[in-house]
Amino acid sequence: MKILIVDDDPLVRQSLKLLLEKESDIEVSGLAADGQEAIDQCEKMRPDVVLMDIRxxxxxxxxxxxxxxxxxxxxxxxxxxxxxxxxxIRLAIKAGAEGYLLKSTPVENMAQQIRALMAGSSVLDADVLQQIMEPDVRDNLDELTERENDIAAAIAQGLSNKEISEQLYLSVGTVRNTLSVILDKLELRDRTQLAIYYWKRGDN
Known part of the structure; x- marks a missing residue:
């Protein structure tokens, strides 16, 4: 089983390589320092599994x-x-990731989870699973207008006010004012809280 390790910290890359290669069925075929290098390495190495850092x-x-x-x-x-x-977590899964583990995971467990991934299972760390399964008692998105819902969805995707204005053919001022109305309706503090709340609803 060939693995590509992607992390911007060289110490993390080398440590994971040394630890995982102790497993008889795992070969670390490449290391990459960012997402573009990961794409380039996959072109050359064609690994079976990619261990991917986020930031x-x-x-x-x-x-x-x-x-x-x-x-x-x-x-x-x-x-x-x-x-x-x-x-x-939700952005990673939406992008296509089959698994989500924390770096605090013991390497023995990590190797088992990689094998499970190769066998076709989705793998989520227990703490991660709790995050996305946690119920949210607020259910106020239904109170938003169609335009407000569109703007909330765009914010959840990480778009700026300018990008939203271009996508929805609105002025930046209209986006900014509508965002204030949304935050008031949902009793949220800022766009980060809005994005998290939107993903917790899971309506997308």
Whole structure:
């Protein structure tokens, strides 16, 4: 089983390589420092599994995952990160990742999870699973107008006010004012809270 390790920290890359190669059925075929390097390495190495960090320079892990899955649908991608916030989890899964593990996972368990991934299972760390299964008692998106829902969805995708204005053919001022109305209706503080709330609803 060939694995590509993608992380912007060289110490993390080398440590994971040394630890995983102790497993008789695992070969680390490449190392990459960002999402674009991951795409380049996959072109050359054609690994079975990619261990993908999320926050990296040049191209992050979520965008890289999206592009890799478009080119190689059968490639298995495991997000391996310190971040367990719900927005990153949902964005990673939406991009096509089959697994999401935290870097605190013992390497023995990591190897087992990689094997499970290759066998066709989706793999989520227990803490991660709790994050996305946690119920949300608020159910107020139904109170939003169609335009407000469109803007909330765009914010959940990480778009800026300018990008939303271009996508929805609205002025930046209208987007900004509508965002204020949305936050008031949902009793949220800022666009980050709105994005997290939107993903918790799971309506997308």
């Amino acid at each position: 990296m320079p040049n191209m992050d892990g979520i965008e890289s995952t999206k592009q890799l899955k478009q080119q190689w649908q059968k490639l298995q991608i495991m997000m391996l990160t310190t971040f367990k916030d719900e927005q990153n």
